[in-house]
Amino acid sequence: MPELALKPAFNPSTPNPYLPQVATVLEVIQETHNIRSFRVRLDDEQAWASFSFEPGQLGQLSLFGVGEATFVINSPPTCKAYLQFSVMRAGEVTTALHGLQAGDKIGLRAPLGNSFPYNDLKGKNVIFIGGGIGMAPMRTLLLYMLDNRRDYGDISLLYGARTPQDLSFAYDRADWLGREDMRTVLTIDAPAEGWEHKVGLIPNVLTEMAPSPENAVAVTCGPPIMIKFTLQALGKLGFKPEQILTTLEKRMKCGIGICGRCNIGEKYVCIDGPVFTYAQLQTMVNEL
Amino acid sequence: MEASSKFIARTALAGWLGELSARFRVWAPRREGRAVLYRPFDPQAPEDNLPELDKKPTESAKHIIFPRSEPLINFRRKRDPEHPGQFLLDLRVPEAPGPSLIFGLPPCDARGFMVFDPVYNGSGTDGQARDIYYLRRRAAALLIVRSCSRTLSTCFCNWVGGAPDSAEGADILASEAEDGFLLEPVSSEGAAALDSGLLVPADENRLKAAQAARDEAKKTLKPAPDISGAGKALLERFEDAAFWKGEAAHCLSCGICTFLCPTCYCFNVTDETAGANGVRLRSWDACMTPLFTLEASGHNPRQDKAARLKNRIGHKFSYYPELHEARFACVGCGRCIKSCPSGVDIRRIVTDSVGLTQSPKPKAAPRNIPGGKE
Numbered sequence: 211m212p213e214l215a216l217k218p219a220f221n222p223s224t225p226n227p228y229l230p231q232v233a234t235v236l237e238v239i240q241e242t243h244n245i246r247s248f249r250v251r252l253d254d255e256q257a258w259a260s261f262s263f264e265p266g267q268l269g270q271l272s273l274f275g276v277g278e279a280t281f282v283i284n285s286p287p288t289c290k291a292y293l294q295f296s297v298m299r300a301g302e303v304t305t306a307l308h309g310l311q312a313g314d315k316i317g318l319r320a321p322l323g324n325s326f327p328y329n330d331l332k333g334k335n336v337i338f339i340g341g342g343i344g345m346a347p348m349r350t351l352l353l354y355m356l357d358n359r360r361d362y363g364d365i366s367l368l369y370g371a372r373t374p375q376d377l378s379f380a381y382d383r384a385d386w387l388g389r390e391d392m393r394t395v396l397t398i399d400a401p402a403e404g405w406e407h408k409v410g411l412i413p414n415v416l417t418e419m420a421p422s423p424e425n426a427v428a429v430t431c432g433p434p435i436m437i438k439f440t441l442q443a444l445g446k447l448g449f450k451p452e453q454i455l456t457t458l459e460k461r462m463k464c465g466i467g468i469c470g471r472c473n474i475g476e477k478y479v480c481i482d483g484p485v486f487t488y489a490q491l492q493t494m495v496n497e498l
Numbered sequence: 499m500e501a502s503s504k505f506i507a508r509t510a511l512a513g514w515l516g517e518l519s520a521r522f523r524v525w526a527p528r529r530e531g532r533a534v535l536y537r538p539f540d541p542q543a544p545e546d547n548l549p550e551l552d553k554k555p556t557e558s559a560k561h562i563i564f565p566r567s568e569p570l571i572n573f574r575r576k577r578d579p580e581h582p583g584q585f586l587l588d589l590r591v592p593e594a595p596g597p598s599l600i601f602g603l604p605p606c607d608a609r610g611f612m613v614f615d616p617v618y619n620g621s622g623t624d625g626q627a628r629d630i631y632y633l634r635r636r637a638a639a640l641l642i643v644r645s646c647s648r649t650l651s652t653c654f655c656n657w658v659g660g661a662p663d664s665a666e667g668a669d670i671l672a673s674e675a676e677d678g679f680l681l682e683p684v685s686s687e688g689a690a691a692l693d694s695g696l697l698v699p700a701d702e703n704r705l706k707a708a709q710a711a712r713d714e715a716k717k718t719l720k721p722a723p724d725i726s727g728a729g730k731a732l733l734e735r736f737e738d739a740a741f742w743k744g745e746a747a748h749c750l751s752c753g754i755c756t757f758l759c760p761t762c763y764c765f766n767v768t769d770e771t772a773g774a775n776g777v778r779l780r781s782w783d784a785c786m787t788p789l790f791t792l793e794a795s796g797h798n799p800r801q802d803k804a805a806r807l808k809n810r811i812g813h814k815f816s817y818y819p820e821l822h823e824a825r826f827a828c829v830g831c832g833r834c835i836k837s838c839p840s841g842v843d844i845r846r847i848v849t850d851s852v853g854l855t856q857s858p859k860p861k862a863a864p865r866n867i868p869g870g871k872e
Contacts, residue, residue, distance in 0.1 A: 216667075217639075228631075229570075229591060230589070274573040274776055274778070275573075313584050314585075315586065460791070461794075463766060468618060468763075470764035471791065476818075495812075497800070
């Protein structure tokens with residue numbers, strides 16, 4: 211005899227995961243010729259007071275009439291005044307986002323996804339390796355660690371871009387370069403007038419820096435070609451796949467593991483990521 | 499539950515569906531030209547739109563619970579009276595639709611919803627996002643499954659845990675019995691829907707006739723091969739480019755397989771505006787098209803059709819079962835085989851993967867497509 215049908219129940223008080231909260235753009239910062247940062251804050255005071263996230267988590271910025279796109283919240287959780295998103299102009303939504311001005315309203319769905327294992331990093335030496343816009347997702351973790359400096363070992367940063375004009379976060383860089391509790395190396399691809407820092411591709415400069423893998427973790431993000439050679443360089447330096455963290459990007463829509471767009475095998479970058487260890491990536495199907 | 503099984507004469511069917519229309523929006527398969535499509539049943543003209551129950555619906559029933567395109571949010575931009583030049587956003591979520599009833603869906607279509615369920619219900623775990631649009635329709639829908647009296651050469655539900663008389667996911671199981679249908683309640687909601695003066699208690703002869711018809715249908719299915727190892731086998735083939743190139747050789751990337759599939763649940767989200775008003779829509783999408791994963795940078799992780807076919811088959815037989823209690827995300831309805839314009843056969847790919855068959859590579863092009871060899 212047939213058994214009872216099992217269909218999911220519906221509780222009308224279930225929150226609607228597709229409904230963005232309304233937020234206001236507080237400030238727009240021109241980072242490079244094609245990257246702008248947006249500092250936003252939720253309009254609803256109660257929602258803003260109780261908003262929390264962890265470094266590495268995602269937000270969906272929503273421009274009604276254009277669409278939504280996913281970005282890492284790159285301000286640290288310790289910053290209570292705003293959430294910062296850095297947007298490189300590339301497609302439809304990012305182009306429209308670049309038209310935003312202070313005072314404009316946008317939709318925000320956040321936080322989404324997993325985060326950097328910042329607790330597991332305590333007591334460890336951490337080297338950040340960022341290329342271009344890839345610096346943005348790491349910025350949240352770096353600032354969080356600097357705000358909790360005593361919890362961590364040595365902190366180093368290697369940040370590179372094509373030209374000096376392609377480096378973002380000028381307001382951070384001055385601080386990072388001046389700090390005695392972190393080592394900062396900047397690099398560009400080809401010599402440029404007035405440039406006082408390194409010249410060379412990130413993997414080569416990394417090899418030159420030769421960070422020790424001893425009690426260390428490398429965090430890296432950047433364009434696929436940079437990641438490929440950075441992983442090789444880290445391997446040669448003795449970093450094991452478990453010691454390397456990266457944060458992935460995919461075309462996303464729902465951001466909640468349903469729409470089926472950002473999968474790599476059975477993993478969904480929007481909920482199982484965006485942060486993965488290189489060891490995890492090696493167990494996943496090869497489809498980056 | 500047999501005691502509460504009912505019988506309805508074919509001649510009384512339209513009247514009963516008319517009765518149910520007072521409580522539900524009733525859907526039933528209807529013949530339109532060469533196709534059989536699920537259409538709203540019109541209680542005003544019941545005799546003119548009798549359900550087509552002899553031919554398998556061309557499409558799956560998923561659009562009744564998961565519409566091809568549905569509004570997620572209605573939005574409106576209003577001028578901010580306090581800050582001229584700035585706009586306020588007014589966001590509204592459409593009201594829940596009323597309950598629906600689907601009469602006469604084959605068992606594979608009902609099982610298709612069971613593939614959707616865990617994905618759209620946050621895997622049943624706390625803290626996971628739940629899709630309220632799907633859930634509110636799904637929870638309020640009554641499914642009257644009709645067991646299949648005959649099967650098609652493309653049917654393979656028995657490969658993937660189904661059967662022509664499976665009641666899995668049904669509220670009522672209807673089976674052909676002589677001059678009408680035996681109606682067996684499967685859920686309590688189904689039992690309640692059988693409370694009608696137009697139905698009579700099922701007698702022993704009709705129970706037997708229904709059972710005989712179901713047994714007969716089962717015999718028409720060829721024995722299922724053992725594909726329990728398909729999930730692993732397909733993963734082991736992941737890097738085998740020649741295998742996937744061969745399987746995908748004739749795929750046109752048209753996506754018909756995904757649109758007709760009762761378990762393909764991927765969607766896109768787009769905005770449409772008219773003046774200050776607009777709507778955010780969720781619409782069916784297809785992983786078989788190159789746009790599905792194309793990133794703004796120009797990078798595409800699934801650039802060629804072989805990679806896309808690999809993902810679709812991989813999702814159904816490896817990835818989904820990995821996440822959802824080893825259940826295949828395929829119910830064996832065979833629509834993707836029947837309607838594929840270039841003869842791609844999912845059964846063949848699965849059996850090739852586990853080594854039960856070996857497709858010749860490259861395959862000969864079928865004759866019925868433009869550009870195909872004569």
